[in-house]
Amino acid sequence: MKKFAILIALMFCVTSGLKAQNNIKMENQQEDVLAITDAVENCYFKGIYEGDVILLGSIFNPGTLVYGDVKGQPYFKTVDLYLEGVKNRQSPKDSGKPFKGEILNIKVVNSIAVAEINVKMYDFNYRDFLSFHKINGKWLIVNKMLTDLSK
Template sequence: MKTILLTAFVLWTFQGTKAQNTNKMENQIEIQAITDAIENYYFKGIYEGDALLLGSIFQPGTLLFGDVKGQPYFKTIDLYLDGVKNRQSPKDSGKPFKGEILHISVVNSIAVAELNVKMYDFNYRDFLSFHKINGTWLIVNKMLTDTSK
């Protein structure tokens, strides 16, 4: 009887470990997909001033909130992309640009990414909310603040 219970316990423990390892592996795959999207669409689109590339990672209707130089900031995604399109890009400005992913947290089909974006004379902290829609991670909300002092 002890052998049966011990065997059942070992098998149950192994199954739990296998499920945890599978979940961690799946989570790492999703984190990598979000990382790729941020680096290849978000950072690249901002740096190059490519509104089409940048816009492709945003869900239509996305809203942006935050503050810049202590002033409230609110834009629709369309207004934001129009601003990106009509300003001098960081690439063309000759000023330093650095995009850095600080953290990504994924739960099922939602995720939050915390980023640091240095461009022009600003040092932005961005919080991007993602939702996996039809197999693609899209930004559904952007919050930002200027941490330059």
């Protein structure tokens, strides 16, 4: 009977520890989602809207690639070429045309994440899938895929 009581006590301790670990993991995941949300809203959307390539570039890891299609045509650029394009176009802010950035979904698994977002600007309605990696404690875009949903 004594062995049985010890076994029950051990099982209780182990399962309680697992619950605590799961709670910590959930809290960390929520913190990561908030950090990614902040980066998308305050660097990605704001950088695109204002044409601020320094701010926008701060969320990209060097060497990031951008793939997709725009108006049915294949699209590929390095992050440097993408930022150069942003730099050399009139910003949505300066154009006076509507701009709307919306986060649709963020999924985090350990040190990687994917954000699905929608960006309406000029005559485009982009659906972006941004792949993030947590590098040195900071969430950075390591890949961008986009498609133009406009008709």
